[in-house]
Amino acid sequence: MRVLAIDQGTTNTKAVLVDESGAMLARASAALTTAYPQPGWAEQSAGDIWASVQAVIARVAEAHGVPDAIAIANQRETLVIWDAATSAPICPAPIWQCRRTAEACARLIAAGHDAQVVEATGLGINPLFPASKLAWVLEHVAGARELLAARRLRAGTVDAWVLWNLTGGRAFATDHSNASRTQLFDTRALSFSADLAELFGADVRCLPEPRPSDSRFGETAAGATVLPAGVPILAMMGDSHAALYGHGVRAPGPVKATYGTGSSLMTLTPGRRASSNGLSGTIAWTDRKGTAHALEGNITVSAQAAAFMARLLGVTDAAALTELALTVPDSGGVSFVPALAGLGAPHWDDAATGTITGMTHGTLPAHLARAALDGIAQQIADVFEAMERDVGHPLTGLRADGGASGNAVLMQMQADLLGRPVETADVEEIGALGVAAMAMAGQGVAMRLPEPSRAFRPGAADPAARARWAAALRRTRA
Known part of the structure; x- marks a missing residue:
């Protein structure tokens, strides 16, 4: 078929x-x-x-x-x-x-x-x-x-x-x-x-x-x-939803994160669930087996933040921004909150605007590049932690898709921040594969889905990183 x-x-x-x-x-x-x-x-x-x-x-x-x-x-x-x-x-x-x-x-x-x-x-x-x-x-x-x-x-x-x-x-x-x-x-x-x-x-x-x-x-x-x-x-x-299905997630536990213009994190729940931590309850899909429910967090500006910072610094694209970021070991205390269209989950602040904090005389363009990547990963971590509070137990890991999931530097930063493995697949079109699999399943055909091709294991994270990000968020929202 x-x-x-x-x-x-x-x-x-x-x-x-x-x-x-x-x-x-x-x-x-x-x-x-x-x-x-x-x-x-x-x-x-x-x-x-x-x-x-x-x-x-x-x-x-x-x-x-x-x-x-x-x-x-x-x-x-x-x-x-x-x-x-x-x-x-x-x-x-x-x-x-x-x-x-x-x-x-x-x-x-x-x-x-x-x-x-x-x-x-x-x-x-x-x-x-x-x-x-x-x-x-x-x-x-x-x-x-x-x-x-x-x-x-x-x-x-x-x-x-x-x-x-x-x-x-x-x-x-x-x-x-x-x-x-x-x-x-x-x-x-x-x-x-x-x-x-x-x-x-x-x-x-x-x-x-x-x-x-x-x-x-x-x-x-x-x-x-x-x-x-x-x-x-x-x-x-x-x-x-199609990406979640394409990752092969059929039961609660893993979290799917799509790194696109914005980001969507989604995890299945045993039933209809309302969030107490700034997320959304949603329907993942309905098929012949019934209705699957999920929790979701939507981030308004995600991978788009890298393109924005690349333009601001005058480098060609997100790949060049990543190369620049790798010339320094960390962001030098700089935080970039990419609230370029307000803040989405779990903060939901339409009045928030993009903010760069922590700059000194020693700040270099490379520190800003590093802060842009960190800002993407930090927003994902905010939603991931909100999901864990909602479900009441640790989640097993992250399955990443979308264009920026091909950025190995970003994915390792993400694993370090979460303290959980991050898995990616070679195919960018995981949503297309997911909806194709749904179409075939409706006809009784079991389509083979891609296996994760890379796994990023959590390493040592800067213990002050989350606190520094929280402080930058407070300034952004003020």
Whole structure:
């Protein structure tokens, strides 16, 4: 069985053709850009997202023919809004990083609604999630309410947008993992909640049908892509959930960490779980075996911090930054808190801004480079420790993926900070493999998943490192 897995991310869209042995027969990638039109805003063109999906499908299919099925993994919490009659977006898509609704969320929290929302969704009120974004669109985008009244408005996460276009508008659905990240989905009832929508000022009438992750979501329409009509779409998952599945995690214990633009840490829990330590309860996936639940921590700026510091120091890229960092044994007491779009889990401080502390006359560019890598690892450690407090026992280790997981210096720093082994795989496309495996499992086919290729064992860590980081966080938040 050959599955064409679409991995639609923030910085690029990838297509990977996978067979049941787990072999990646073909790859293609198309870059995407993010616009920051105002402070705190972050958005992408939904049209560009779809065009990138068409492009990567074409590159793979033209060389390798028609796949047996399609599976979709996607950037989460990004909201696409379109007119069902024309399939045209009515505005740019506010992505997960967008903070334009921070004040509206703060008002809801001040009014005492956070506990109610957490109880239903597992998620604390935050502009990260699409609920407040949809309310913003209904209030500020011309024609949105008229389209809603005419039953023409469609609003969904990226999986729903890609599915709509693949099927020529015949299928309007999402999976439980993506739905659980909207803050409009009751994770106990497995349905969108009209009460939650009313609280935020949104509306469930424009939302997609939520289904298990291994559903048959629809079939390709003729002319939508280079593929013929009738290729089934057999799985959809949020990219972080797909990565957890791709790492082979099926029981509580290990933690998955994706090192991308931002980071997501996720660990399975025995049942539905609310966090007391700044994390989110979420649905990992739903399949024929039932619903798997998880705890998750989302970091707003993670590996992007290295690119930011590279630009600040005038070096070419994150690889060059790492080479510079290796010229000094440590950060020289410098800390960089990359709160470039506020702080995510477990701190959740939208007002925080990026901060560099601890500089002296002896500070060199190399110390700043080292501090940037350390800032990435420290944020991961914050979430990992919060997870341990929530579950009440030590977690066994970290399984890392994403582009920055290929940075051996960063991974060793991470293992040292956590005091736990960090395992990585040679393949970057672990989310694509995960959703392909989900599609095959739904058909009774067991796909082989990649084994970890490198293990970083914890060594001696600077005993003052965590305390220095905590002090830098306090200054950042002040």
